[in-house]
Amino acid sequence: MATAKRDTYTPESLLTVxxxxxxxxxxxxxxxxxxxxxxxxxxxxxxxxxTGKEELLRRAVSRALxxxxxxxxxxGAVRGRAIEQVEYVTRRTVEVLMAELPxxxxxxxxxxxxxxxxxxxxxxxxxxxxVADLMKAAAADGDLRTDVDIRLATRLLFGxxxxxxxxxxxxxxxGGGGTDGEQLAETVVxxxxxxxxxxx
Numbered sequence: 161m162a163t164a165k166r167d168t169y170t171p172e173s174l175l176t177v178x179x180x181x182x183x184x185x186x187x188x189x190x191x192x193x194x195x196x197x198x199x200x201x202x203x204x205x206x207x208x209x210x211t212g213k214e215e216l217l218r219r220a221v222s223r224a225l226x227x228x229x230x231x232x233x234x235x236g237a238v239r240g241r242a243i244e245q246v247e248y249v250t251r252r253t254v255e256v257l258m259a260e261l262p263x264x265x266x267x268x269x270x271x272x273x274x275x276x277x278x279x280x281x282x283x284x285x286x287x288x289x290x291v292a293d294l295m296k297a298a299a300a301d302g303d304l305r306t307d308v309d310i311r312l313a314t315r316l317l318f319g320x321x322x323x324x325x326x327x328x329x330x331x332x333x334x335g336g337g338g339t340d341g342e343q344l345a346e347t348v349v350x351x352x353x354x355x356x357x358x359x360x
């Protein structure tokens with residue numbers, strides 16, 4: 161029985177289980193025993209796929225970070241006025257968060273206690289700085305209000321987007337109980353930038 165399970169287990173399905181357990185118990189509160197029980201395989205089977213739980217954490221947060229940094233290379237993030245770019249990046253960040261919800265949730269909860277967590281925090285700061293630079297460029301172009309502190313506006317924007325991990329739940333297959341992703345992304349952008357844009 162254990163052999164059959166091991167044959168059907170993949171690194172991807174193991175990662176899915178690990179992310180769920182990390183989000184439920186916290187990374188520090190999760191042991192290899194917890195992961196083994198949740199996956200229904202032995203600890204030695206887990207070690208067949210990864211060196212330990214820190215590798216699982218790094219793979220998980222890498223998935224979230226790859227999604228976020230990928231946005232910055234998309235045409236909408238590099239073309240047009242800075243205000244259009246930052247609105248595009250904000251919209252796509254919400255979409256990535258919704259598409260990769262467990263992974264982004266884990267990314268936003270890392271504390272910096274391990275090498276993988278410190279690396280993730282540094283990468284998050286780098287992403288945040290790239291968006292902050294776009295906000296500053298939009299302000300320099302005269303597209304954002306001058307009576308609003310751009311650093312504060314940037315923090316509030318990130319706060320609104322990142323808070324989605326605490327309450328957003330995808331729609332079920334039957335279409336009930338969740339929020340439409342496209343509508344949510346558009347609402348975040350409108351709430352943030354209708355108040356921040358200068359009237360032209």
